[in-house]
Amino acid sequence: MPDENKGPEAVSPEQGAKPPAEPTASKPDATVAKPAVPAAASAAKPPDAGKPAAAKPAAPAKPAGPVPEPWDSELVSNLKRQYGSGIKEASTYVGQSYLVVDNAIVYEVLRRMRDDEQYDYCVDITAAHWPKREQQFDIIYILYSFQHNDRVRIKTQTGEGQHLQSAVNIWPTANWLEREVFDMFGIVFDGHPDLKRILLPDGWQGHPLRKDYNILQQDTEWVKINLGIESGQ
Amino acid sequence: MSNGNYNRPDLLDLDTKQETFLDTTEMVLNMGPQHPSTHGVLRVILKLDGEKVLGTECIIGYLHRGVEKIAENRTYAMFNPYVDRMDYVAAVSNGLGYCEAVEKLLAVEAPARAQYIRVIMTELCRIASHQVWLGTHALDIGALTPVFYAFRDREEILKIFEKYCGARLTTHAFRIGGCIYEIYDGFEQDVKNFCQKFLPKLDEYEELLTTNRIWVARTKGVGVLSAEDCIALGVTGPVLRASGVEWDLRKKQPYEAYSKFQFDIPTGLNGDTYDRYLVRIQEMRQAVRILLQAVESIPAGPIMAKVPKVIKPAPGEVYHSIEAPKGELGYYIVSDGSTQPYRVRVRPPSFVNLQALDKMVRGMLVADVVAVIGTLDIVLGEVDR
């Protein structure tokens, strides 16, 4: 199933899957980040941040967007048979399938996906931060199968301080992708050959893509020591 | 990006050895971030035995601007110009990928006319990007002249861009839901003229390089990457196709109007630098082919789909990827139902392709490192984002 745009079919605001459940959790947090937006020197900018925020309360009823549908396929039933409740969810959203997998078995699932299901190309590994949740991080593995011409996302959740098994042994490409996830989110992958920062300097404090990391924030100490300036802004 | 790499024991264990007369030791050579041919601010630390490369380490991040963080603090429409600044030699492709991803999230589709315009612009952009690659790659291998010829012809494309959307490099050509600019009078003729003028020029580049024995010697068998290696390393784009995998998202998962055009996917056999060169040259010819088809048949109609002024997708997430000139360019967007994306992840082809550098240059010579960096066609703006 290619990335065909199926369009909205069911039009009821049902709260089955995880992503729709999120906005309530993340909304305060999003507004925390918002004051940072006007990175400007200009002090005056009052109505701009307020406007979208003000529009928000009225909104939830309006967008009757597409909703995830259960994803039934041989692959899913195979996996469910083997891992049981480890496969928490299998859905399709706007024609794109994803699995939510328990973080204990994600390595096995990935290996299986490559070895048995021919999902041999790891497109991307990334993460998202949901600070209000107990297990704060989503790790998303995007897989592609040359044979089926199909893309699948494997998602798992992990908490602060929890380690994940690295996928470098499955796909060498996971090396830098996991390093970037570590760099940006601080998620540690066990068994990674060289887990260190990749885009930010080695000594940098903090993980910028976490939601509690303000957009204007920087490691002032690092900047001072290494660049000899007060601020990079 | 790391500082103090010279003290890394695994790279520099010279001190542990007893140095005697006529003793040989490995040499650590720091290439970049200021180096004529690391294509920007890439820094490669080479461990050498004489001129032979024993291992490399890429240090990246010198151009990190936090694009993904910026995205979380901008509205969907506002973030659009920023994606042009990632792969700045193929800005149109970046914009296309982002707009399509958001459209998918919104469950809208650009009108047919907009799709054709997008295809034309993107294919022009593919040629422009390959021109930059050709010029700089040839320059890396020591041919000084092709870069000027390539930029001369790229200029024609940039002029079309400027006429169409008012900017040459960071175009911001498309908007979510279609295009905002209607094509100008004579757009079709401009594109056709370009195509007619460009093909002989392409022959000229080939005359200069394809059969040249020095060029062949410098590229054949250099930086070989097998199809299995490519897939394991996630390498996409012309590099993957040069290894013999006929995989192009324009064909495999057609987006926009690509399913309506006839074109071939050029592939190579050996997965070496020479094949990658031939594949990219052929891709330019195929792009011309698509352009000539598309420009003949631009349908009438609106150029903008019905998209609300304030874009506010329903909560959900989407991954959409397109075939950028450098490989699979993907956008993974998570919406929380607000006007700003909750998370935007860019899957940059250059970043993933660059990871194959080490595999490709081990056992080769220093000169090959430069050739391989050129053949990977990286843009550091995209690697570091």
Add this chain to the structure above:
Amino acid sequence: MGGAYGGDTVSLGPILRKVFLVDLVKGLGVTFRNQSEEQRVTEQYPLERPEVYERFRGQPRLKVNPDNGESLCIVCNLCALACPEQLIVVKGERNPITKRKYPVQWTYDLSRCMFCGLCAEACSTDALELTQDYEMALYSREGMVLDQAALERGQEPVRYAR
């Protein structure tokens, strides 16, 4: 694609071509041909200025009504909201007689502008426009924040010489 050279049979052609450096001579021919004067594409910038097309997004300009010199801006703030860099600040007051808002403060920080054109697109009265002027380089950052007057008459032209 790959092995286009040297077939199965050993033919004299490729060998002779190799010995007589045909490939190299062909390349030399290309560079020699291109030496002619018609081929040169360099623009001598300050002497000849490149042509800029109609849709070029260059220096911002605020339009005034040519009849009475009033600004066309109605302080709707849409441009400021649309700007990704948030470099536009507009403040206005309402004219008690005409009930029309007019700007009292209008600043545009050119130093952070990326000429995406979103502000001009958002403008409801077409008062803000990105013009074809492209010579905006300055020796200091000071002149980069344009106020209403500068936006209406255009930035002071700079002589790029010390």
Add this chain to the structure above:
Amino acid sequence: MLESIKQYLSTNVTPGEAGSMFWATIYVLAITIGVSLAVLSMNWLERKILAHMQIRLGPMRVGPHGLLQPIADALKLLIKEDVIPAGADKIVFWIAPVFVMMTAFTTFIVVPFGRTAAVTDMNIGILFMLGVSSLGVLGVIMGGWASNSHYPLMGSLRSGAQMVSYEIAMGLAIISAVLMTSLGATGTGTLSMVGIVQAQADQRTWFVFSMFPLGLAAFVVFAIAMVAETNRAPFDLPEAESELVAGFMTEYSGFRWSLFFLAEYAAMLAVSSIAVTLWLGGWLRPFPNWLSGPAWDLAFSFVPGLTFLGLAAMCFIGTVRMPKILQLRIQTIGLGTFGAVLAAVGLLLLVPGVRERSQDVFWFTAKVAVFMYLYIWYRGTFPRYRFDQLMKVGWKILLPVSLGVLIVTAIVGVRQELWAALTGVTR
């Protein structure tokens, strides 16, 4: 005084042969200034020609069509900060460029610009040239080593290996040319540069055409090897810009860098002079055998002057075509003046007395100029070889070819004696 000048000018020997210290000094000075001027103009020409091949204009701002650019560059280099890296071996770092430049200039002592227009005519002239020019690599290695940096070190070691390898092929090609001097009725075989040209004059053919295609093959081998010898594209690995930044010159700046630069171009001129002397008939005018006779001699003697007049005409055309802008007025006047100077030189060269004496130097310079153009042309066209491929070309192609050419030349040259000997044996 005037008498002695007149007397000297009427002699037919070089100052070295005449034993005149005074005239030798004058010649040395003239050659030094001449070569430096040639390097300056080469600088301009290279940038211009390369630019035109690359569909650019090249320098246009300093002087009309950038004519004063080399002078501006030289001034800039002289007043530039002179950086010596912290870890450098200062003395060696100092000596290296001076050494390179000295060896490059010293070779010109034996170059015969004309029958008498050489400082001296050594009987081992060609050996002297080879020997001295190969010393230059020492300076390059010194510079690379003293910089105490990786890129220069690698560049200089590449340079060392490259020069040593290509000198062998070069030497063998030269020997086959020297062998040819012993051909013919009067041929005795000589290593003297003047003698080699004289031999070509006597045989009424340039060595590049003699014993076709042997002379040509040797010449081609030399022409390739000399490009490698001078570290120019496509063999410019020691200063491979895209790999080694600037090779052995990476850490050099300002005046010292300009010495390296000067030496590089001087070496190019020197090896081109060798090629011209050995194969292209040195100072002899073209077509000595086809177009012989006093009428043709006279016709050819007008060429130098006419060439300069042609250049002057080009300048005048350029002056007329200059855009009529106020800013360009000085440039227009400058170009016109330059054209006038060239025209004056051209007219001077047409004066009977000067005409005869200046011919030799003109033809020699013109032939060297062809090589200079080729150097630039190669640079504009070819990619760069990789190090192992360079060695392969040197050892596996050029060396066997030059060796073969040498052997065949020797056999063909002595074929009569050989034939006699063979028939003698069979009898």
